[in-house]
Amino acid sequence: MTLKYLIQKEFTQIRRNAFLPRLIVAFPIIIMCVMPWVMNMEVKNVKVAVVDNDRSTLSQQLIHSIEVSNYFIFTGQKPTYQAALKEIEKTQTDVVVVIPQDYSRDMTNGQQPQVLIAANAVNGTKGSIGSAYLSQIVTAQVNPDVAAMQSRVSTLFLYNKHLNFKLFMIPALFAIVMMLMTGFLPALNIVGEKEAGTIEQINVTPVSKWSFILAKLIPYWIIALFVITVCLLLAWGVYGITSKGPVALIYLLALLLALFFSSLGLIVSNYSDTMQQAIFVMWFFVVLMLLLSGLFTPTRSMPSWAYATTYVNPMSYFVDAIRTVFVRGGGLSSIWHQVLTLLGIGSVMAVWAVVSYKKNS
Numbered sequence: 001m002t003l004k005y006l007i008q009k010e011f012t013q014i015r016r017n018a019f020l021p022r023l024i025v026a027f028p029i030i031i032m033c034v035m036p037w038v039m040n041m042e043v044k045n046v047k048v049a050v051v052d053n054d055r056s057t058l059s060q061q062l063i064h065s066i067e068v069s070n071y072f073i074f075t076g077q078k079p080t081y082q083a084a085l086k087e088i089e090k091t092q093t094d095v096v097v098v099i100p101q102d103y104s105r106d107m108t109n110g111q112q113p114q115v116l117i118a119a120n121a122v123n124g125t126k127g128s129i130g131s132a133y134l135s136q137i138v139t140a141q142v143n144p145d146v147a148a149m150q151s152r153v154s155t156l157f158l159y160n161k162h163l164n165f166k167l168f169m170i171p172a173l174f175a176i177v178m179m180l181m182t183g184f185l186p187a188l189n190i191v192g193e194k195e196a197g198t199i200e201q202i203n204v205t206p207v208s209k210w211s212f213i214l215a216k217l218i219p220y221w222i223i224a225l226f227v228i229t230v231c232l233l234l235a236w237g238v239y240g241i242t243s244k245g246p247v248a249l250i251y252l253l254a255l256l257l258a259l260f261f262s263s264l265g266l267i268v269s270n271y272s273d274t275m276q277q278a279i280f281v282m283w284f285f286v287v288l289m290l291l292l293s294g295l296f297t298p299t300r301s302m303p304s305w306a307y308a309t310t311y312v313n314p315m316s317y318f319v320d321a322i323r324t325v326f327v328r329g330g331g332l333s334s335i336w337h338q339v340l341t342l343l344g345i346g347s348v349m350a351v352w353a354v355v356s357y358k359k360n361s
Contacts, residue, residue: 006215056104186265244329259346
């Protein structure tokens, strides 16, 4: 019965706060409506300049192949390689293609001319991927056998047939929203009561530590369910993207992640004396877990020492599981390992949150 009134007190405090109700509603809406358009790892709009030293029909065909590509912005032909390099130095061009003088003659004689591709590597990702795209176009033009072989290769995309990057990123955005909403708010809750002095009124009551911590955790679990519902509705309404797997598993994963982050937030607040301390400590852990979770880049591409951290990173298990359910349509049998791990880590953190709370009666 005591727990019921404590939970009611938490919701009353949230409702009377002028900022929190608006944040809880507006934050997932803004994230889901803006971030899928921004968090796109596909490289497009690479500015390409061409130096055509051959000026033949075959060289013009190569230039036309570059012009019609959706990945490039053709900035025109330059008279010399030095002039094109000046365009790169002014950041007006990303990649320069130099067609040799005997390009047409070598093609006619069955030889393979050497086409120079020079990329601006200040932006390493754009330069390397842009060069790779151009290399494919040049290779297909120079070596017809390769082009014929590529035409006979058929690619079957099992889960993301239209290569829609939003389908890959929206489950990751669930993780970001859950992490920030259920992590930072509990971290600031107890610290805020410490600074206001209201926590002393609880400390002198016979309320147990378990009841007090549960009363702090349960409201944010309910908020987590609300937030994930808003995210699912926005993914369906705005982008037409729905989960391939059971929605109940998405809610289960959301609750397990909320258990961990709300417990982490309370642990941080138990050891912090001011809001500034709590914010900086939470931000430290959140950034590390986010960048090492495989949300943006595959975990297998990390160094071995960095990959070892994924074994204790709940974000890594959540991202893997949510993409398995949402994108690939997996069931509980596909994610049972992640579910048990999230449950174990979350339970340990919840116990730590209770033990670390110092109740001075």
